[in-house]
Amino acid sequence: MTNNTTPATAPALVITPEALLQHWQGHRQLTRRVIAAFPENELFRFSLGGMRPFSEMAVEMMDLASAGIEGVVTGQWQPISDLDHAKEKQDGFTKEALLQRWDTVTAQIDARWPEIAPHRFQEVELAFGQYEGPLYSIMLYWVDNEVHHRGQGYVYLRALGIEPPPFWDRY
Numbered sequence: 001m002t003n004n005t006t007p008a009t010a011p012a013l014v015i016t017p018e019a020l021l022q023h024w025q026g027h028r029q030l031t032r033r034v035i036a037a038f039p040e041n042e043l044f045r046f047s048l049g050g051m052r053p054f055s056e057m058a059v060e061m062m063d064l065a066s067a068g069i070e071g072v073v074t075g076q077w078q079p080i081s082d083l084d085h086a087k088e089k090q091d092g093f094t095k096e097a098l099l100q101r102w103d104t105v106t107a108q109i110d111a112r113w114p115e116i117a118p119h120r121f122q123e124v125e126l127a128f129g130q131y132e133g134p135l136y137s138i139m140l141y142w143v144d145n146e147v148h149h150r151g152q153g154y155v156y157l158r159a160l161g162i163e164p165p166p167f168w169d170r171y
Helices: 017-037 040-045 054-074 095-115 118-122 135-159
Strands: 124-127 131-134
Touching (some): 017 054, 017 095, 017 118, 017 135, 040 054, 040 095, 124 135, 131 135
Antiparallel strands (some): 124 131
């Protein structure tokens, strides 16, 4: 049955902005538990097959999320080269500091989300100076990127003899 009251120019709504935020934050909660499952030293040093340590992957996820939510809200995007995914390699950086930063980014997302006008999700922009597409698609990429890296974290944890959190428990 067709709804004849919807204008032809209105985009089809598959998911609400609130549901998208809940979905993303569910993934972020699970990734946080993966970070927490790592022993301190292995979080910053352990790797397999030439992959980066999981701490570096987590920093990349945080950088994309933090700068990304600002880009979505303001329309101003930092070049991807300006994101410093390696700054947490500094001596003395701890798992606790990484988790605190994760929580800060989570709070930033929650605080900025209500500022996104619903039409913004359909707008096409050049994110980070190199990724062009509708904002909803760019945001879904961030979730995909996180799932990809979290999978690498699961492999690391299993290689270390640690049972990772259940992948379906995102809340």
